Amino acid sequence: MVADFPHLMSPLKIGARTIRNRVLVTGHIPGLEEAGHANPAFIAYHARRSQGGAGLQMTGTSGFHHTGHANSGRGIDLTQPGVEDGLGRLADAVHAHDGTFLVQLGHSVATVDYSDIGRPLWAPSPVASQVLKIMPRQMTRADIAELVAAYGAGAAKVRLSGLDGVEILGAFGYLPGAFFSPASNQRRDDYGGSIRNRVRFALEAAASVRAAVGPDLIVGMRIAGDEKMAGGLDNDDMAEIAALLSEAGSLDYLNVVAGTNYDRIMRWEHWPASPAPHGLFAPLAARIRTAVTVPVFVTGRVTDPGLAEQILARGEADMVGMTRGHIADPDIVAKVKAGEANTIRPCVGANVCINQAVSGKPVRCFHNPEAARELEFAADKPVTRPQRVAVIGAGPAGLEAARRAAALGHQVTVYETSAQIGGQLRLWANSPFAREYGLSVDWYEQELARAQVPIKLNTRLEPDDLDQIRADAVILATGSVPLTVRELPGKSGSGISMATPADVLMQTAGSGARHAVIADEGGRRNGLAAAEVLAEAGVQVTVVTGDPAVGEHVDGTVRTQLYRFLLQRGVAFRPMETVTGLAKGKVLTRNIYTGDAGEIANADLLVDWRGNRVVSDLEAAARARFAQVEVVGDSVAPRTVQIATAEGADAARRIG
Ligand SMILES: Cc1cc2nc3c(=O)[nH]c(=O)nc-3n(C[C@H](O)[C@H](O)[C@H](O)COP(=O)(O)O)c2cc1C
Ligand code: SF4
Incomplete structure (x- = not known):
């Protein structure tokens, strides 16, 4: 007012x-x-x-x-x-x-x-x-x-x-x-x-x-x-x-x-x-x-x-x-x-x-x-023949697709495997530098509620389950999940446990760790998100990356603050090195230019970040059953939230 x-x-x-x-x-x-x-x-x-x-x-x-x-x-x-x-x-x-x-x-x-x-x-x-x-x-x-x-x-x-x-x-x-x-x-x-x-x-x-x-x-x-x-x-x-x-x-x-x-x-x-x-x-x-x-x-x-x-x-x-x-x-x-x-x-x-x-x-x-x-977007108008639209997956791509399809007048239902909406974004918002991004998920939740879009949580759909869905169009937004940790030589007997950044963000790993090493080969923000969480909790952290600098792919406006946050908490940076294996209490490394071997002592956790993989197990079944199938966001290939929401919007606009 x-x-x-x-x-x-x-x-x-x-x-x-x-x-x-x-x-x-x-x-x-x-x-x-x-x-x-x-x-x-x-x-x-x-x-x-x-x-x-x-x-x-x-x-x-x-x-x-x-x-x-x-x-x-x-x-x-x-x-x-x-x-x-x-x-x-x-x-x-x-x-x-x-x-x-x-x-x-x-x-x-x-x-x-x-x-x-x-x-x-x-x-x-x-x-x-x-x-x-x-x-x-x-x-x-x-x-x-x-x-x-x-x-x-x-x-x-x-x-x-x-x-x-x-x-x-x-x-x-x-x-x-x-x-x-x-x-x-x-x-x-x-x-x-x-x-x-x-x-x-x-x-x-x-x-x-x-x-x-x-x-x-x-x-x-x-x-x-x-x-x-x-x-x-x-x-x-x-x-x-x-x-x-x-x-x-x-x-x-x-x-x-x-x-x-x-x-x-x-x-x-x-x-x-x-x-x-x-x-x-x-x-x-x-x-x-x-x-x-x-x-x-x-x-x-x-x-x-x-x-x-x-x-x-x-x-x-x-x-x-x-x-x-x-x-x-x-x-x-x-x-x-x-x-x-x-x-x-x-x-x-x-x-x-x-x-x-x-x-x-x-x-x-x-x-x-x-x-x-x-x-x-100025040309968008409410549709004259509303369609029944099933949006499968409630990460950023699915949320934007659902919101926009409903705004255009379609009858939308969202299906989500987990107990919460938000997908990878909600997970990522557990890290100090992405906490505010969680407001995006809250906003979508509120907007979908205002549009009275039903969201079926805890609903994992297998291909045959698609027979039960009455829809004219399906938007597949099943997203991506982190690659599992590598098999590293020397793991057994090293006393070092291994986890993905997602495990740290979900708090299923990292509690009780004294010295965590982040093997950041996936770049972008996820590996460093684990470093943020662990450093904030007082864990000693070392970040190893083969890139010339830690956070090479993090954009400048975020990187200056992120460096300050990590360095003030004593996080050690080991650029130009890659993790080659484990030994008792040690993470073994190699300099990517000289080939010289190195080690990081007193480690008890290795967070292995290599990237995400697509979840697309429903696409063939959906295409066999529905007249219109749109695949959006990380289900196409793991990329950014911005691309996911843009693809979600564009898919919703193509319905009909
Ligand atoms: C995409 C973009 C381009 C910008 N280009 C200029 C510019 O040409 N001249 C300028 O004075 N500020 C520029 N800025 C800075 C903004 O004027 C403003 O100072 C900045 O976004 C912080 O204000 P905010 O927190 O309200 O966004 C730009 C900002 C954005 C987001
Ligand atoms: S991309 Fe720019 S305008 Fe959009 S939410 Fe981020 S800072 Fe704000």
């Missing part, structure tokens, strides 16, 4: 404009843009979020100069002739839903690699980022003047398009931010040294944008509330900078986040994955807010409107970003208004979306198959 969210649902005046509520979708690149233009898929993506009620949205980093994102093939490119036409159609689509929309001007300085197109990086000083390690060239005064003018030229195109304003991206070590920070600005001219000098470029850029768009459009800047980098700017420094930005008069708001891409940890943790705390950057914004007169926004793992309301009520910010929240569910505001906030599909912080963006691919969500596929 709106009454429960009085701050969040109240309008906010920003410059000359009024935003209908305090819900912000901060800049992000959905990866749908075409050669720098807003195409129909991109427009549909953002229109959908305005339709769902978001107050203010903006593009992700948009190029405005040939040394920044322009011509990179990523995001909107304001240097492209005619770019304002697509942006104009975007303006019409967003305004039709009473939304407000800005374009974010971004220049990534030395933090994005364009060497593939032979482009040198421009930066305030020749300082390479810890991540890229590519040395930029120091901008001359002429370069600076060229860039200041380019901000204005980009902004002029935004004005032409009919959109509502511009955000200058100065967080994450992007251009004005790189001038702010002593970690990236070592200049001795009047753009370096004192804080006033380091703010000079930002003020010139903001004035250039303001001159181009006039007084009616919104102009804001995104800044770090704290760079969280050794030698960088802290919250007090940023408050001082924010005060100078605010008092100069060109900016209508400041949008606070944290971190800089110059730093090898904050490159990943500025878009924190679960289990980072929710709303973690709000205290930084609160400090900035005491130093300025313009409205202050904040973002960072605010996934629940209740927390957004609290941040506003506490006076920590004037507007709250719920960006991934809106990737997971574009209808947050609509559901709040309808008194159905409890039905919001939660953003569980899995960061599939960010991983996709970092790899230059379209956004995908862990459990919202419609994200960045809005055009396709």
Whole structure:
């Protein structure tokens, strides 16, 4: 109910404009843009979020100069002739839903690699980022003047398009931010040294944008509330900078986040994955807010409107970003208004979306198959001839298939072998880093109950049992199970027991262990999930992998936190080694490059992770009996939750 969210649902005046509520979708690149233009898929993506009620949205980093994102093939490119036409159609689509929309001007300085197109990086000083390690060239005064003018030229195109304003991206070590920070600005001219000098470029850029768009459009800047980098700017420094930005008069708001891409940890943790705390950057914004007169926004793992309301009520910010929240569910505001906030599909912080963006691919969500596929799904309509649909297996693929088939009007029944729904996901959610993913299972459970879909638990179906099922279509979502442990030489008499990560997650192994060795040949997260559980329980853990690094396949936004968690609990990493056998109290290893033998002493548990295998024993029988059979998720091949839910949705849409 709106009454429960009085701050969040109240309008906010920003410059000359009024935003209908305090819900912000901060800049992000959905990866749908075409050669720098807003195409129909991109427009549909953002229109959908305005339709769902978001107050203010903006593009992700948009190029405005040939040394920044322009011509990179990523995001909107304001240097492209005619770019304002697509942006104009975007303006019409967003305004039709009473939304407000800005374009974010971004220049990534030395933090994005364009060497593939032979482009040198421009930066305030020749300082390479810890991540890229590519040395930029120091901008001359002429370069600076060229860039200041380019901000204005980009902004002029935004004005032409009919959109509502511009955000200058100065967080994450992007251009004005790189001038702010002593970690990236070592200049001795009047753009370096004192804080006033380091703010000079930002003020010139903001004035250039303001001159181009006039007084009616919104102009804001995104800044770090704290760079969280050794030698960088802290919250007090940023408050001082924010005060100078605010008092100069060109900016209508400041949008606070944290971190800089110059730093090898904050490159990943500025878009924190679960289990980072929710709303973690709000205290930084609160400090900035005491130093300025313009409205202050904040973002960072605010996934629940209740927390957004609290941040506003506490006076920590004037507007709250719920960006991934809106990737997971574009209808947050609509559901709040309808008194159905409890039905919001939660953003569980899995960061599939960010991983996709970092790899230059379209956004995908862990459990919202419609994200960045809005055009396709917009055509879905309730069916005219409902079918009886049996969904066999209640893991993520089956749950999404059942939910969507029911939403389309089919008559759905779910059959599940075990006593609970959720499949491998529920199991995995027993580990500290995946606990929040369990909210996905809870959400599906609630949604299936609301749709009155019967779920027959403890119902293992053998091929002949299919004769008893009255269905027009069957969706097989029987999933996958872990490979059993290997036969290792020397096991007998070693005193070392063996288990799979699933055994540890189900607590059927590991209790009482003193030193567990994880043989992580399967990669991804499962072997490490066992390491998390055991380390959390105080067991000594050693992770062995033939890969160059432990967690090589874990995406960067999760890996930094995961390393911290494991290393703080004394977990030992043994990369580039493979387990060859067991001896009394010892796990024997071999270096994969040199062949040298090694050993890990005092071990009493070996957790053997090699991957999952498909469970598909019903497919032939189903195909012999039913007119339509769809096989989805891990039943096809063991893959990710995101692929499973997407396949479940697509299968449901094919029924009929
Ligand atoms: C797919 C994706 C792409 C992003 N690209 C940008 C970007 O281009 N510019 C930017 O300022 N932030 C970008 N971000 C960061 C978001 O603006 C935001 O800071 C981040 O998602 C944390 O906020 P949240 O917890 O509300 O999602 C991106 C985020 C996502 C999920
Ligand atoms: S992929 Fe994960 S982090 Fe991204 S929106 Fe979906 S649930 Fe949230």
